[in-house]
Amino acid sequence: MSQPLCIMLVAAEASGDDRGAGLMAALKAQLGPENVRFVGLGGQGMAAEGLASAFDMSELSILGLLEGLLAYPKVVRRADEMAALAVREKPDVAILIDSWGFTLRVAQRLKAQLPDMPVIKYVAPQVWASRPGRAAVLARHVDHLLSIHTFDAPYFEKAGLPTTFVGNSTLSLDLSGADPVALRRRLAIGPDEPVLVVLPGSRPSEIARVLPPFEEAVALLKSARPGLQVIVPAxxxxxxxVKARVAGWPxxxxVVEGEADRYSAMKAATVALACSGTVTTELALAGAPMVVGYRLGPVTYAILKRLIRTDYVTLFNIAAxxxxxxxxxxxxxxxxxxxREIARRLDDPDLRRAQVEAQDKALAQMGRGGPDPSEAAARAVLKVLGRGAA
Known part of the structure; x- marks a missing residue:
């Protein structure tokens, strides 16, 4: 009897955990659950699919130059631990999901210690926006790239890295289970009451930098609109x-937790206020008009401002x-x-409608409605391994 395929997955933040969970489910579906086992690092989604994470991935939710420098010893130590895990478990392939700084260090160690093991990067660094030299760096340390944007491949193939476009799993988000009516009822919010949904990010650094101006904005809106209902998916x-901060609001x-309430809140939103990131695409899929905010450390921002080559940070804005x-x-x-921007949308249903229509059009440009990205990624992984579906 042949041994199950051993697959190492490494995800260090919430969006990577979502992609990892989808990939794990697709691999189990294609191979049979008994024919594959998983090791590595992930969050709750990947745990639900059968991964016993080596440690709590929230330790690595780091954003910003200074924060990264301070966390560097921890990043190196955890990268060493990932390599040691691979040496111990001898996986057939390692798949490193997003999180450029950490996964690059893991890739370097894997290639040094297990040079014959294929290493796949899932989600490319955004070299079309800044730091194009990262394409060549990645090509030296991984064997294959699974990209989520149609415009990624030329940058990486030019550097000699085979690239497969699999699509953006966020665009396949299933919102059929969302129930905004039930959520409003449970929270004692009337069907016609305006709802502001506030999403301040998934990293501790984002809560520290982005939540304070979001809090200030909500306080201003509440003082002018006492009937405005506020939902904060954490x-x-x-x-x-997040719960500790919101508990101190006057x-x-x-505050809601869990995927079901998160998506129901998005569907219930009259307007959303979102930290830049994957959540903006999710909100667009839910049909929520939004305002996007973001803050970095001042040094990090000053450096990035010189490097960024795009006027936009939100993916559907980039597409449009x-x-x-x-x-x-x-x-x-x-x-x-x-x-001010949220108030404009609360007061103008035509503006909200026009924004949702424009968001829908941009989502189509991004590839909404294409093949399931998790299934495409699973097929690509098996192709790299020279194996077909069971």
Whole structure:
């Protein structure tokens, strides 16, 4: 009897955990659950699919240059641990999901210690936006790239890295289980009451930098609109910190946890206020008009401002080449400006409708409606291994 295929997956943040969980489910479906086992690092989604994570991935939810420098010893230690795990478990392949800084260090160690093991990177660094030299760096340390954007391949293939476009799993998000009516009822929110959904990020650094201006904006909106209902879906990686902050607000806000309530809240939103990231695509899929905000550390921002080659940070804005959703970045990410943009949308149903239509059009440009990305990624992994579906 042949041994089950052993697959190492490494994800260090919430979006990577989602992709990893989808890939694991697809691999089990294609091979049979008894024919594959998983080792590595992930979050709750990957745990539900059968991964016993080596440690809590929230330790590595790091953003910003200074934060990264301070965390560097921990990153190196954890990368060493991932390599030691691979040496011990001898996986047939390692799949490193997003999280450029950490997964690159893992890739370097895997190639040094297990040179014959295929290493696959799932989600490319955004070299089309900044730091194009990363394409060549990645090509030296991994054997194959699974990309989520149609425009990735030329950058990496030019550097000699075989690339397979698998699509963006976020675009295949299943919102059929979302029940905004039941959520409103459970939270004692009337069917016609306006709802602001606030999503302040999934990293501790985002909660520290982005939540304060979001709080200021919500306070301004609540003072002018006492009937405005506020729902805050808390990502698992920062749930305790978010609940502690919201508990100190001088007005009532509803904190919800878990995927089902998160998506129901998005569907219930009159307007959303979101930290830049994967959540903006999820909100667009849910049909929620939104305002996007983001802040980095001042040194990190000053450096990135010189490197960035795009005017937009939100993926559907990049696809549309337009500010479909307003982006309030760094100094512009402040309470009065955020509140003003949200108020415009709360007061103008035609503006909300036009924004949702523009978001839908941009999602189509991004590839919504294509093949299931997790299934495509699983097929690509098996092809790299020279194996077909069971």
């Amino acid at each position: 990502a698992a990686t920062v749930a305790d910190a 007005y009532r806000a509803h 080449q337009d500010f479909v959703a307003p982006e309030l970045i760094q100094a512009d990410c402040n309470g009065p400006k955020i509140a």
